[in-house]
Amino acid sequence: MxxxxxxxxxxxxxxxxxxxxxxxxxxxxxxxxxxxxxxxxxxxxxxxxxxxxxxxxxxxxxxxxxxxxxxxxxxxxxxxxxxTNFKRRMLEDITKFSGKNGGVIRIGASSIPGNYLLPQLLGEFIENFKGYVNVELRVSDSQDIYEKVINGDVDLGIIGYLPRTNKVDAIKFYTDRILIVGNPELEDKVYTLEELINLPLVIREVGSGTRSIVEDKLREKGLSLKEMNIVAVCNSNEAVKNTLKYVKGFSFLSSYVVKDDKFLIKLKVKNFDDITRQFYLIRDKKRPLPFLTQELIKFLIKDIYV
Known part of the structure; x- marks a missing residue:
């Protein structure tokens, strides 16, 4: 009723x-x-x-x-x-029936792959694919994208922090390094972990893959974010970078984010190496993937059969 x-x-x-x-x-x-x-x-x-x-x-x-x-x-x-799911399936089926092999791709990504890796890769896929392609890309933090995959809001997710779960299949994607970077006024010194705790810290929001990885690394060193001097929490990497222009502090940022940055400097910290993390391509175990999404996965990882 x-x-x-x-x-x-x-x-x-x-x-x-x-x-x-x-x-x-x-x-x-x-x-x-x-x-x-x-x-x-x-x-x-x-x-x-x-x-x-x-x-x-x-x-x-x-x-x-x-x-x-x-x-x-x-x-x-x-x-x-x-x-909306019916519309997507209808477009895929109609384009196949009409001889135009293609359809809609619904993909979610955390900020690093969504802003720095996928635009070029999706562009190449669209150019190379012989048929109709409509890409719906949603960029958010890793936790939100994971939930969107589970809830069926997107068919495919690319995230930088993999929750402990058995609900998704995960394939290793790109590797990233998280660096300790800061305002140029902090240059010319090698910091200890104790000194790092007292410096102003600009950090990503809860749910961010970068933040989760950093929390794990600090835990290995016997530290916690709660002990640190957090002065700002930002929901984007660009906001972190812009804040550090005005704050004599530091942050943990992806190498992709600071690759072409001319302002921030890399801090030297004793007994604290760059953090290496893996991006994962995830899908819901129970939900069949649309044909075009399978083709995209093959394109992205090339040598792994899906």
Missing amino acids: VRNLFFHFMKDIDLKLIEIFCYVYEYKSVTKASSELNMSQSTISFHMKNLETQLGQKLFYRKGKTLIPTAFADKLYEYATEL
């Missing part, structure tokens, strides 16, 4: 509105949805108000800067994901 009611509500609604709603629901923010969709915040707000009017139901209420979904929105999201 409830199912029929919801599909009755949605039968005359533009699927594009439903897709926009899914982004706002997942990010709990018009601002973040705007960035992902490359649409203005006013346009997204207009569409959400239009959707609420058509449905005759409130979808979100605001708590601080966060949008909180109503119970109606929670239920709507369940069926909205069915519709």
